[in-house]
Amino acid sequence: MKKKTVMDYISIIFVVLAFVIIYAPIILIFMMSFTSTYSLSEVGEGFTFKWYQSLFTTNYESLNIATKYIANTDSLKAAILNTFFITILSTIISTFLGTMFSIGIHALNKKRRTTLMVLNNMPVVNPDIVTGFLLLLIFVLFQTLFGLERGWFTVLLAHIFFSIPYVVLSVLPRLNQIDPNTYEAARDLGCTRLGAVFKAIIPSITTGIVSGAMFAFTMSIDDFVITMFVSGTEFYNVSTWIDSAMRRGFIPKGVYAYNVIIFLIASAIVLSNNYLQSRKARKFKEAV
Amino acid sequence: MAKVLVDLKNICKSFDEMEVLHDFNLQIMENEFVTLLGPSGCGKTTLLRMIGGFDSPSSGEIYFDGKLLNGVEPNERPINTVFQRYALFPHLNVFDNVAFGLKIKKLPKDEIEKLVMDALKQVHLEDFAARKIDRLSGGQQQRVAMARAIVLKPKLLLLDEPLAALDRKLRQDLRYELKDMQRSLGITFIYVTHDQEEALTMSDTVVIMNEGRVLQIGSPEMIYNEPETRFVANFIGESNIVDGQMIKDNVCMFEGVQFPCTYKGFSKNEEVDIVIRPEDFLIVDKDKSKLTGVIDSKTFQGSIHEINIIDIKGTELTVHTTKDYPLGLEVGLIVDPENITVMKKPGVNVYSGVMEADQMVRISDDIILETDSELEEGTEVVVRILTQDVLLDDIDESDFEGIIQDIKKRDMYYDVYIKTGDKTIVSSTSKVHRVGETTGIWVKREKVIVNVEEDVENE
Numbered sequence: 001m002k003k004k005t006v007m008d009y010i011s012i013i014f015v016v017l018a019f020v021i022i023y024a025p026i027i028l029i030f031m032m033s034f035t036s037t038y039s040l041s042e043v044g045e046g047f048t049f050k051w052y053q054s055l056f057t058t059n060y061e062s063l064n065i066a067t068k069y070i071a072n073t074d075s076l077k078a079a080i081l082n083t084f085f086i087t088i089l090s091t092i093i094s095t096f097l098g099t100m101f102s103i104g105i106h107a108l109n110k111k112r113r114t115t116l117m118v119l120n121n122m123p124v125v126n127p128d129i130v131t132g133f134l135l136l137l138i139f140v141l142f143q144t145l146f147g148l149e150r151g152w153f154t155v156l157l158a159h160i161f162f163s164i165p166y167v168v169l170s171v172l173p174r175l176n177q178i179d180p181n182t183y184e185a186a187r188d189l190g191c192t193r194l195g196a197v198f199k200a201i202i203p204s205i206t207t208g209i210v211s212g213a214m215f216a217f218t219m220s221i222d223d224f225v226i227t228m229f230v231s232g233t234e235f236y237n238v239s240t241w242i243d244s245a246m247r248r249g250f251i252p253k254g255v256y257a258y259n260v261i262i263f264l265i266a267s268a269i270v271l272s273n274n275y276l277q278s279r280k281a282r283k284f285k286e287a288v
Numbered sequence: 289m290a291k292v293l294v295d296l297k298n299i300c301k302s303f304d305e306m307e308v309l310h311d312f313n314l315q316i317m318e319n320e321f322v323t324l325l326g327p328s329g330c331g332k333t334t335l336l337r338m339i340g341g342f343d344s345p346s347s348g349e350i351y352f353d354g355k356l357l358n359g360v361e362p363n364e365r366p367i368n369t370v371f372q373r374y375a376l377f378p379h380l381n382v383f384d385n386v387a388f389g390l391k392i393k394k395l396p397k398d399e400i401e402k403l404v405m406d407a408l409k410q411v412h413l414e415d416f417a418a419r420k421i422d423r424l425s426g427g428q429q430q431r432v433a434m435a436r437a438i439v440l441k442p443k444l445l446l447l448d449e450p451l452a453a454l455d456r457k458l459r460q461d462l463r464y465e466l467k468d469m470q471r472s473l474g475i476t477f478i479y480v481t482h483d484q485e486e487a488l489t490m491s492d493t494v495v496i497m498n499e500g501r502v503l504q505i506g507s508p509e510m511i512y513n514e515p516e517t518r519f520v521a522n523f524i525g526e527s528n529i530v531d532g533q534m535i536k537d538n539v540c541m542f543e544g545v546q547f548p549c550t551y552k553g554f555s556k557n558e559e560v561d562i563v564i565r566p567e568d569f570l571i572v573d574k575d576k577s578k579l580t581g582v583i584d585s586k587t588f589q590g591s592i593h594e595i596n597i598i599d600i601k602g603t604e605l606t607v608h609t610t611k612d613y614p615l616g617l618e619v620g621l622i623v624d625p626e627n628i629t630v631m632k633k634p635g636v637n638v639y640s641g642v643m644e645a646d647q648m649v650r651i652s653d654d655i656i657l658e659t660d661s662e663l664e665e666g667t668e669v670v671v672r673i674l675t676q677d678v679l680l681d682d683i684d685e686s687d688f689e690g691i692i693q694d695i696k697k698r699d700m701y702y703d704v705y706i707k708t709g710d711k712t713i714v715s716s717t718s719k720v721h722r723v724g725e726t727t728g729i730w731v732k733r734e735k736v737i738v739n740v741e742e743d744v745e746n747e
Contacts, residue, residue, distance in 0.1 A: 182375050184371070185377075187362040188340060192363060203380075206379070
């Protein structure tokens with residue numbers, strides 16, 4: 001066997017160090033979420049599930065029925081509901097609009113398509129702080145013009161706004177892959193204009209749409225900067241809520257539980273996706 | 289008598305100022321297998337797309353079965369298309385792809401099933417109904433595309449290079465299948481291809497196109513044996529095209545040797561192009577023919593030998609023969625009178641002119657044209673414009689205008705003589721004009737050919 005050199009050892013140390021730095025906090029959060037005390041120094045003492053329960057039980061009573069799902073309360077549970085409300089709605093709307101936008105861009109000639117793609121990519125490369133600030137200016141203007149208060153609605157609009165470019169970026173490449181005559185073939189076989197879009201084009205690009213929706217979902221669920229700018233004083237998602245809790249010098253243990261759940265869901269999606277991909281690749285190999 | 293199914297009248301099409309089709313006229317009969325043949329960019333696919341309803345002509349009318357088709361949506365036309373890369377729907381299996389159009393028509397389920405299975409049987413894919421599209425070979429996909437189109441029983445089927453993506457052997461097999469299918473279904477086919485072999489083997493009628501115009505329409509035999517222009521002769525099969533003269537009726541001359549031929553009606557000693565196919569030359573002993581040459585190179589091509597013979601004057605002629613001959617041998621060539629094709633040289637307007645500033649050339653006080661030539665201002669030049677490049681249009685769209693003096697009918701077009709100031713310009717056009725009419729005239733700048741020359745003859 002080849003003798004290991006000093007460089008080999010150094011590289012191993014670096015790799016181990018890198019993984020420790022990434023995964024240690026996750027492990028810490030895991031442990032804290034099951035620890036009954038609040039102090040970080042007492043990690044692992046008093047095993048409990050109560051923080052997980054707290055996510056689903058706390059402060060039901062304090063919610064006004066009318067604002068149950070878009071609650072203006074300072075509870076974590078309300079913030080979680082707000083987050084999912086905004087994320088799911090903005091994902092659905094931005095995926096729909098982004099898909100339509102992509103199909104429209106795709107049908108244009110090259111020059112116009114390039115122009116629109118530059119316009120589309122601008123918000124993507126723009127730092128969140130700029131986007132957030134610009135949106136804030138617009139919403140302030142809306143407030144003076146139409147009396148639109150900042151709250152769940154402005155947050156929803158903002159999330160739709162910053163998600164659409166990501167949907168376009170994942171749908172458009174798929175559109176470029178499908179047969180250029182797909183739309184015309186559907187028209188030729190009797191579809192109306194709209195029918196051809198819904199019966200032929202959209203079913204052909206579902207993989208792009210799904211990955212676009214996943215993009216939109218992940219962009220929205222953990223957004224902090226832009227939400228911070230446009231949410232006003234009464235509306236929180238989890239990120240802005242944790243921020244304001246920290247300002248008061250106190251992180252409720254439910255935050256750990258929430259993070260663990262989100263981490264597990266994300267890992268499950270990544271792992272199952274990997275599994276499906278490799279199974280597909282294996283099947284393909286067998287077929288060939 | 290056969291009925292006219294598709295009638296294309298004066299179709300013009302431009303994309304961003306680029307003229308793709310120029311005053312295109314064509315009639316297609318019922319149950320005809322018509323092939324539009326031409327190099328890429330000749331406008332054949334655009335024409336097909338206009339019949340299918342995916343593009344609309346800039347001007348001109350399309351009639352189908354006597355009814356005007358302009359403005360009718362593609363889903364309302366009794367026409368179906370087989371696209372170049374088939375455009376099958378990847379999310380549906382073979383059965384559902386074929387059933388797609390029937391489902392839109394909202395036919396009952398059992399009827400759809402029967403029709404789809406019939407169509408699949410016709411293309412020999414009945415065992416593949418449940419297959420996914422990406423699990424099919426190219427040839428099978430092509431058949432699914434055919435089935436998807438014919439299941440709707442269209443009166444007219446458009447095929448846009450449907451065999452182009454397949455390998456050679458499969459292409460040849462499918463040619464016969466397509467032809468058989470066309471016969472048994474009794475559907476009119478319009479087939480677009482740039483492959484002359486495909487066109488000749490399958491079609492009843494071949495339409496040869498170039499630069500948005502019809503060059504020749506005829507049966508495959510006609511097109512092959514009697515090409516009317518140099519372009520057609522070159523495009524269809526291999527050809528020897530040499531300069532020659534018509535000595536008198538039924539006698540032509542090339543390479544200094546007189547040959548009997550079957551053409552008449554030319555003026556005495558008129559300069560012509562002579563076309564002879566490589567397989568129509570016969571190699572004989574050198575003393576048995578006046579046309580002799582030395583074998584310069586040869587290649588074996590399976591069934592034939594291709595032999596290049598250099599004639600005395602340096603002209604290279606290509607001969608196909610089944611016999612092998614040694615290199616360097618001096619041989620004679622004979623050719624059957626029937627196999628000599630004589631073509632009129634394309635008409636050309638020749639003027640003397642002077643270059644002006646900014647790449648303009650002055651032919652007369654009334655005619656100043658743009659050109660690609662970058663000769664210096666004041667240079668005396670000869671300007672040549674082929675009659676087919678002289679376009680007639682509305683006066684405000686054109687470079688200059690003139691009054692039509694005379695119109696002469698040719699085979700496929702008219703030669704229109706127009707007087708502008710003291711000059712006469714000839715335009716070859718398929719549009720009908722009247723003598724005495726004032727017309728606008730324009731020439732694309734790249735078609736204005738400018739040369740410096742000493743000796744100028746004003747025609």
